Amino acid sequence: MAPVAVFVGVMGAGKTTVGQAVAAALGVPFGDTDAIIEERAGKPIPEIFVDDGEAAFRALEREVVASSLESFGGILALGGGAILDEGTRKSLADHTVVFLSVELTDAIKRVGLGAGRPLLAMNPRATLKYLLEQRRPLYLEVATHTVVTDGREEPDITAEVIALLRGTGTGTGS
Numbered sequence: 075m076a077p078v079a080v081f082v083g084v085m086g087a088g089k090t091t092v093g094q095a096v097a098a099a100l101g102v103p104f105g106d107t108d109a110i111i112e113e114r115a116g117k118p119i120p121e122i123f124v125d126d127g128e129a130a131f132r133a134l135e136r137e138v139v140a141s142s143l144e145s146f147g148g149i150l151a152l153g154g155g156a157i158l159d160e161g162t163r164k165s166l167a168d169h170t171v172v173f174l175s176v177e178l179t180d181a182i183k184r185v186g187l188g189a190g191r192p193l194l195a196m197n198p199r200a201t202l203k204y205l206l207e208q209r210r211p212l213y214l215e216v217a218t219h220t221v222v223t224d225g226r227e228e229p230d231i232t233a234e235v236i237a238l239l240r241g242t243g244t245g246t247g248s
């Protein structure tokens with residue numbers, strides 16, 4: 075079994091929010107690799123970063139993403155940095171991948187001070203700006219569909235994604 079669709083995008087793109095809504099509308103399960111990692115580690119992501127370091131988090135993320143891509147049959151949201159791993163990007167070539175795109179202004183409004191997101195613990199605006207620039211090409215590389223979310227409410231974005239998944243929408247990208 076493989077995911078119906080995989081959501082990628084930077085922190086605040088709305089992967090969890092829109093992913094849950096799309097899954098509910100399609101009547102399929104929703105999975106979030108960040109939540110699976112927290113279950114596996116038995117602690118929240120900020121604690122994994124503090125206790126074990128980012129490298130240990132990325133190793134666990136790689137495993138969780140690989141097993142979810144093989145066996146999770148619903149809508150799967152990946153952590154914002156999962157696509158940094160080259161093996162993960164290659165595995166995504168076999169899947170329907172929705173890139174939720176967001177620019178800095180809206181991303182900052184959505185993540186606020188970055189609570190629960192350890193990479194944003196210091197200077198969230200500058201960090202998010204850097205992450206957006208660094209990762210945008212990687213999100214585009216894996217995306218089969220790109221959906222612009224700036225200035226849009228969740229139901230509107232969800233409707234576009236559902237149309238894309240049903241093959242009736244044109245989307246805003248590849």
Ligand SMILES: Nc1ncnc2c1ncn2[C@@H]1O[C@H](COP(=O)(O)OP(=O)(O)OP(=O)(O)O)[C@@H](O)[C@H]1O
Binds near residue numbers: 154184185191231
């Ligand atoms: N289109 C939107 N408009 C306004 N707020 C939104 C929108 N999408 C999500 N949000 C809000 O922004 C915050 C971040 O959204 P969400 O957690 O879904 O992002 P994410 O992509 O899963 O981020 P992360 O990679 O950190 O898990 C949440 O508080 C959510 O309610």
Ligand SMILES: O=C(O)C1=C[C@@H](O)[C@@H](O)[C@H](O)C1
Binds near residue numbers: 152153155190
């Ligand atoms: O962008 C990132 O690198 C991250 C995003 C979150 O989803 C979590 O996976 C974690 O906070 C790291």
Ligand SMILES: [Mg+2]
Binds near residue numbers: 106108151
């Ligand atoms: Mg999320």
